[in-house]
Amino acid sequence: MTEHLSLFAILRQSADVRTVDAIERLVRDAPDSALNRINVLAFAAREGLDEERTIAAFLHAARLGIFEMSWNVLCPGCGGVLDAGASLKTIQQPSYSCALCGAGYEPTLDEMVEVTFTVTPRIRKIAGHDPDTMSMWDYDRQFFWGSGVDMPENFDEIVEEIVLDAMELPAGERASLSLQLPAEFVIVFEPITHSAQFIDVKGEPTKERQNLSVVFNDAHPQHQTVELRPGPLRLTLDNRTTRRVLPAVWIAGTALHDMLGRRRPFLTANRLLSNQTFRDLYRTDTLDIDQRLKITSLTFLFTDLKGSTQLYERVGDLAAYDLVKEHFRVLHDIVGAEAGAVVKTIGDAVMATFPTPDRAVAAALRMREEMQKLNETRGREDLLLKIGIHEGPCLAVMLNDRQDYFGQTVNIASRVQNLAMSHAIFATGAVVEDPVTSELMERRGLHPTQRRTALRGMQDEFSVYEIP
Template sequence: MDKKLFQERVKSLSSFSYARAEAADAFGEALMNLDDWGLYRINPIRFAKDHDLDPNEAADLFICASRIGLFDLTWNLICPACGGILSATPSISQLNRELFHCALCNIDVPIILDDYVEITFTVSPNVHETDINLYENLDSFQRASFSENLKPSKRMRDALSGCHVAFSFVNPGEYQTFEFQAKPDTLYRLASVHVNSAVSLCIDSSEKNSENPAIHVHASQEGFSPQEVQLHPGQVTLYVHNTCPSPIGVMIFLADYPVLYKIEKESPPTWAPFLTGKMLLNNQAFRSLFKMQDLATNLKLSVRSLTMLFTDLRGSTEIYDTVGDMRAYQLIQDHFTILETSVRKHAGAIVKTMGDAIMASFSEPRNGIMAAIDMMDGIRNMTGDGKDELGLKIGLHEGPALTVNNDGR
């Protein structure tokens, strides 16, 4: 690690209004003690728990650190069944579609920012080139290709272990041979999370084994070809040719989907807390520092539950006549400071200001309610002597939302 560059950038975090100097120091000290895997795809909420930091402050620090090039921020779309990372992109714009397909689970995954989009941070290669070989072994492959935030049930893990047939890496430009004995009237899948594609190997119900021709499978960045093959029970031989620029992990498994879907429903996986796409959109540091990134003009993303807060300052016009222009202007600005502080304190973001009113968003209704209470208390304390007759009206709404890029319209 370039320790000098690292320390310089950590020190510069305290220049952001979102990062306290003490928190930035603790943040930098914790990072210095992490190994390469610890600096790869960091979950800010888990990091905060492990290092006794406030989770909201930790998220702000990672966002600020990304802004100055200390970390790379990534939006990961996660399959809710297997935890596979179906897409990893630095920009939300590349998630601009309604569904992704998981080739392993053979299901369509809706892009919902509340649940299936995780935000992670990896140390920038300009600061530290990690010595991680994602294709070294099966453990490295799993850590790189699946989210650590989803934990399948023991029942599911046992079932998947029983379905496993083969796994191997295939280097660029090379062939890999796979051989196995196929049972009658079954479905096998040859799949790769790296290209998010699969070949269905449909075995007929013949009781007597018949000789199968060798099957040649072409792997490209667009996926596998062919995508379905009809075969007989008995010996199956597959030659997989990788034309991708990097290695791919290829697995073969018995795809007993009715049984696996039943287990997933009856014994669902558990999720560790993580920074969701919705939480990032409702983070004031992200909205201010990244200006919502370079968004596609047709961007539309679904949010299952969003809490919106609206304010209206009562008496703001009359107060100019009551206390004079200078005093009235200062009161209005103090009022904005109270609102901004309350929104940030409760993990929200100001989406829009309209005259002396604001519109703010929160990931959870409770956060919006607590922010509203703080605002009312703050305004009451500001006008406690009764001379400055200002009042604050607040409205809250919770429900599904559609995130769009209004600037492109």
């Protein structure tokens, strides 16, 4: 308990105190299930906390050893966890298959990879630390389905309705179930080996007993769909693994689809990579050098100081250095406050990322305002900031020992910034036409001016907008 208290005291020095208080209450009072694979966004909503401060607090807590992070590859169809690891480096497969949905997917960081937090055993021992001892339905809820699936309170009642039978089968053992098949599509699903057998039950009912065998092994098999008739079935289950398995026979009807269709926001890997606290705490421990992970949508903001060479000549190296350093501090603070992250600085330029276009535009407007304030304080136009913004797909990569981004979206954002004059914010249609961004600019009375122009390295003209 003494270590517990000291760690939270340390956490209060680096994270929002109100958020830390809520986390400490969670660790102290919540049931075991609430401390396994915590959905940070759901926790923030339930406690009435700011999302960014909550994410930052959990990251600092994980760094202190209060929580362990889990990076989980989710099935877009059913929300099931297809793979899980302690870091993003564990996501190495070019595609992942979901046996329950019978489909394969190429992983994307903003749609398929969630980041959750589990309390460490040194702080509090919970059932989730030993999943092989958990009941079948607790295992399904806490380990197979991701934190983005909002499981209903009456989960047990729904299971009674849509599961024909289920059992725990120890390693190396074999058993049989006697079932009465309804005229429905049925799935024999096992969540530990991620194995499934589809049964299309149709035709005239029969009174004769039908037989079917399903083998569970470590190959994660997706068995061929078999056709059976409504009526009695002897289902033989053979566990050829070194762990217990938890097969259940599900009716794949409306009730199952409705249950799995209950979704809630979750902390994506993409959002975490664009979080300043994460980048500050986990600078190099993110990706392997040969990893190339897809992101379907990320917003890039580039800034540069106009006339910085003349600034050094005008005010001298020491004064100019201090001024440019202050400009970097202001930009860094604004990026972090708008849920973004500074990827790198290049000379007097900044490259930053944001999870959504509106956050980038809000940051750009604040940057322009703060530079104007700094200039007013000095009584001269020393800091003239040019800004360019673009949104689109990219790759998350490791370059020069740091997590970086690669792709045409990055190139376009940089070249759009090169078009900007002093005090100008230039953005592409993908940014300006975003509904939330449009609403933001409408509230501020801003009306972007469109122009067609050529971007270096691109054959066709490109539409860009100047935000006044």
